[in-house]
Amino acid sequence: MATTDETEFDVAIVGGSYAGMSAAMQLARGHRKVLVVDGGQRRNRFAAHAHGVLGQDGRAPAEIAEDGRAELWEYPTVSWVEATVESVDKAGDGFHLITHEGKRYQAARLIIATGVRDVLPEVPGLQERWGTSVFHCPYCHGYELQRQPIGVLGVGEVSMHHALMLPDWGPTVFFINDSFEPDAEQLRQLARRDVCIERTPVAKIAGERAVVHLADGRKFDLAGLFVASRLQHPMPLAEQLGCAFEETPVGPVIQTDATQATTVAGVFACGDVARGAGNVTFAMADGAMAGIAAHRSLMFDGL
Template sequence: MKDFDVAIVGGSYAGMSAALQLARGRRQILVLDSGQRRNRFASHAHGVLGQDGRPPADIAADGRTQLLQYRNVTWIEAAVESAEQNGEKFRVSTRQGDSYSAARLILATGVRDGLPDIPGLEERWGSAVFHCPYCHGYELEQAALGVLAVGEISMHHALMLPDWGPTTFFINESFVPSAEQLRQLAQRNVTVERTPVSHIAGERAAVHLQDGRVVDLAGLFVATQLQHPVPLAQQLGCAFEETPMGAVIQTDAMQATSVANVFACGDAARAAGNVTFAMADGAMAGAAAHRSLMFEGLM
């Protein structure tokens, strides 16, 4: 079983950013990646300085090409199934049955987006159904937009969206707005629709209501529930933080988890994520892991 200084689980934007800092610190780095980027459903990435409007797969591919120019980086395409402490080291094992050892572990596993169970919603995810207006709102050209409520957390979405286009807020029986919330929505010129949603159809996002009416939209926004694809943080005993969108791995300002020498970055460790945030978190996690190795044992 080959031994590394740092093993990074996840080779998307956060994981590669962490690996880059460590590679430049001349440490032996292992990146294990299953190839399931969270934003693989989107055709273009926006709001990323220097990369605005590029296909996200191209951004990721360029990052990997640059990272692999460092001879001290090993990249293995594999899905990690388990992680455990093995004395002073960590052992990660893949579904293929291979195991690797490292002195530090960085979890950049990302999340999956759990959508409400409404017919037609999932098929339009990333093309006409979105979660981030900063990532997708500008391209909708100030056309009719909608917010599908999943709970009171969706008030935030509904109050944001008018800056990108006239907005309809589909309550969908998910919560009862207070008088103050209704006042705020009216102040932002948001149309409140109380009739439940039946399904989504059309070329973009035509919202069919249970009373037979149809509201045609250029884009529909919804707050997803964060789902962790592999339970590595749970296996290691890392603490989690509950958010309105689901639990995320708890980290400090240096991206350190509650377990010594385990760091976490990217969407798995923050409630609101995008490519820029993921890269920044990864850079911090990589630098922090390197620092912990540099100063280990010093008095």
């Protein structure tokens, strides 16, 4: 790995989790000088195990990330800085980045791989169980619940998707929680999937797993509870550069094309920051595409 005293790079990658490292590896294998700036806040840091990742099923997310970082550090053209990027701006044909410590870096291309934060409903006990018995992705966590009773906490009509999916993983209770009222067609769909509807508001989540306490005193002892979190971008980099966003049912993501290019020339985005539904496999694949596309732009743009 190169020293971090250098300030000029072919590509700067903001975010060093699965997407960012995957992008960096493609560029390093093309002998390009790559800077990875990482703040150390992986989205799945609350989960003890990562599932559904071929060849890595059941491993701790931190271990997968550490292995990836160790592999990346074998490439001498990669530099790694542990910092957060405070601002970025267009500078001629490239970009200037300034970290929270005031360090400045310049790169011809930029890849945004910052990930997102999950904003949860303000229900007591929900945040504390995030990643252990409260989840957002049934493909990531549903199998381990072994068809035991599970629940969906409503946050709006978007929760219908969860409620209709989850019976494949276990008997499902849909806690609407005053978030919306299903129409006649939605009620028919829920009935066909044998979803139990509970309209009494949720007072709190307690217990070692996910015991849902309702406002009327009743309790539901569940193996797991699923909720659609609202996505929040941790850094305003895309906004600073003028990248377009697209709205998804769970919040805005950076708009990209099939090569992970944004609407701003020379800027690419990958991972959860550019996708409404994310997991480790998607992040790695998007990162690989972003890295390859950034490399191709360095080779071919302007020929």
